[in-house]
Amino acid sequence: MKKRVVITGLGVVSPNGVGIPDFKEAIKSGSSGIRFFPELRELKFSCQLGGQPEISEEKKREYLSELQLRNFNSSGILYGVIAGMDALKDAGLNVTNKNEEPLWELGIIFGSGTSGVEKFREAIYKIDDKNVRRLGSTSVAQTMTSGVSAYLGGLIGAGNKVTANSSACATGTEALLMGFEHIANGKATYMLCGSTSDYGPYIWGGFDAMKVTTYKYNDMPQNVAGPMSANASGFVPGSGAGAYLLESLESAQKRGATIYAEVLGGAINNGGQRGEGSMTAPNSIAIQKCITDALTDAGITASEIEYINGHLTATIKDTDEIKNWSSALNRKDNDFPYINSLKGMTGHCLAASGSIEIVSAILQLHEGFIFPNVNCGNLHPEIASIIASEKVVTKLQEIPLQTIAKASFGFGDVNACVIFRKNKYI
Amino acid sequence: MISDEIYDLLEPIIKTYLPEDVSAIDINRSSDLTRELNINSAHLVDIVLDIEDKFNIEFKNEDMEKLRNVNDAILLIQQKIAK
Numbered sequence: 001m002k003k004r005v006v007i008t009g010l011g012v013v014s015p016n017g018v019g020i021p022d023f024k025e026a027i028k029s030g031s032s033g034i035r036f037f038p039e040l041r042e043l044k045f046s047c048q049l050g051g052q053p054e055i056s057e058e059k060k061r062e063y064l065s066e067l068q069l070r071n072f073n074s075s076g077i078l079y080g081v082i083a084g085m086d087a088l089k090d091a092g093l094n095v096t097n098k099n100e101e102p103l104w105e106l107g108i109i110f111g112s113g114t115s116g117v118e119k120f121r122e123a124i125y126k127i128d129d130k131n132v133r134r135l136g137s138t139s140v141a142q143t144m145t146s147g148v149s150a151y152l153g154g155l156i157g158a159g160n161k162v163t164a165n166s167s168a169c170a171t172g173t174e175a176l177l178m179g180f181e182h183i184a185n186g187k188a189t190y191m192l193c194g195s196t197s198d199y200g201p202y203i204w205g206g207f208d209a210m211k212v213t214t215y216k217y218n219d220m221p222q223n224v225a226g227p228m229s230a231n232a233s234g235f236v237p238g239s240g241a242g243a244y245l246l247e248s249l250e251s252a253q254k255r256g257a258t259i260y261a262e263v264l265g266g267a268i269n270n271g272g273q274r275g276e277g278s279m280t281a282p283n284s285i286a287i288q289k290c291i292t293d294a295l296t297d298a299g300i301t302a303s304e305i306e307y308i309n310g311h312l313t314a315t316i317k318d319t320d321e322i323k324n325w326s327s328a329l330n331r332k333d334n335d336f337p338y339i340n341s342l343k344g345m346t347g348h349c350l351a352a353s354g355s356i357e358i359v360s361a362i363l364q365l366h367e368g369f370i371f372p373n374v375n376c377g378n379l380h381p382e383i384a385s386i387i388a389s390e391k392v393v394t395k396l397q398e399i400p401l402q403t404i405a406k407a408s409f410g411f412g413d414v415n416a417c418v419i420f421r422k423n424k425y426i
Numbered sequence: 427m428i429s430d431e432i433y434d435l436l437e438p439i440i441k442t443y444l445p446e447d448v449s450a451i452d453i454n455r456s457s458d459l460t461r462e463l464n465i466n467s468a469h470l471v472d473i474v475l476d477i478e479d480k481f482n483i484e485f486k487n488e489d490m491e492k493l494r495n496v497n498d499a500i501l502l503i504q505q506k507i508a509k
Binding site: 066071 | 466468469472
């Protein structure tokens with residue numbers, strides 16, 4: 001018998017809000033974290049906009065010691081540590097003392113795309129300068145893919161599986177499903193899951209070179225055409241981290257913990273880079289299968305989905321995504337669920353996108369609202385031909401939700417879809 | 427440079443790497459850096475780099491092997507400065 005799994009803690013470090021209260025306020029009001037970065041202009045980027053969470057020196061010191069911050073140069077680890085520790089605290093769980101046994105029932109899966117690029121750059125310069133001995137002890141821990149999970153593991157005293165996953169822009173959603181399965185299979189009671197992405201030009205450069213970012217709004221960061229807009233011309237790169245504390249339902253009930261949502265189920269698959277799929281383009285057949293498999297795994301019908309938190313990046317692929325949702329759910333026009341995308345307010349936070357967006361989805365489900373999909377005054381006509389325009393929420397709506405879907409898609413033709421539900425277990 | 431002067435420059439370097447449950451007053455010349463002061467052994471390389479910067483010297487791999495306590499560090503520094 002599989003265990004039921006719920007979410008009892010959330011943490012977020014987003015370009016438009018650090019910490020759950022600020023982030024919730026920001027998404028409700030449609031407040032954007034997208035800014036102009038002079039350094040990107042200096043470096044001759046096409047897209048000189050980005051999303052970077054604002055974290056003060058004092059804030060850093062609430063989470064990491066002076067010694068840990070010495071020669072510290074990994075924004076992704078900082079974001080991940082803050083989001084992860086906030087999620088743990090939000091769930092009402094405590095870290096163990098140094099001399100106690102590890103928390104055998106608490107594991108961590110915290111993913112990233114590339115980790116610690118700034119630190120890696122620093123190291124490469126030293127190595128090429130024949131100065132490898134000057135790297136000190138901090139290079140490895142700050143550049144390893146498992147950096148966030150290792151930092152969090154040490155801060156918390158986690159004694160179950162502590163690892164990192166990587167599946168491009170699906171990383172955060174995949175991390176959640178991996179943690180879900182681990183608890184469902186009875187291998188842990190708590191799993192702290194999430195994903196992170198470094199800030200800056202060394203992460204964003206490759207996307208700039210591929211021309212998937214927008215070059216049209218450098219002088220008006222507040223007006224970047226949002227996801228599903230007819231004017232969408234590419235994404236703005238972002239950064240940050242999102243985290244969730246997953247827990248078995250029985251444990252959460254025993255503790256009397258606040259239950260944000262139940263993870264009903266989900267699916268992860270791959271388009272195999274076959275058909276229309278490639279390293280960078282999705283195979284629609286696989287996306288539709290991922291969605292229908294998620295419904296099956298969750299034990300629900302397509303008609304039960306009331307809201308979709310889309311991957312929707314503000315590129316030409318948005319239309320394909322809507323087609324895929326519509327085909328997979330067999331719902332269109334007025335029958336289509338409500339849908340929005342956070343990326344208009346945060347940029348595309350790459351490996352962190354799935355986790356930050358999941359936090360936004362859970363907040364909406366828990367509190368009963370749908371945040372505005374910003375800068376979409378002019379809905380793409382092809383999208384408008386598939387679904388009713390009022391299903392694309394452009395103004396904050398207070399509305400009770402019970403069952404919602406979140407999907408993330410990424411390079412390598414990876415897909416992940418998860419279904420959440422509120423209140424059925426009580 | 428006499429050993430007291432070296433000690434005064436060395437103490438703040440070591441203090442940086444003390445774990446939270448060890449106090450700076452526990453540092454003395456015979457303190458074993460990893461066993462008594464509980465400094466993470468990975469940080470020994472950082473201590474050496476800080477010493478190199480402070481005294482403008484360079485440690486070799488063999489020097490590292492001799493570094494156990496504060497007195498070892500003072501002796502090594504004195505030898506390097508003298509060269």
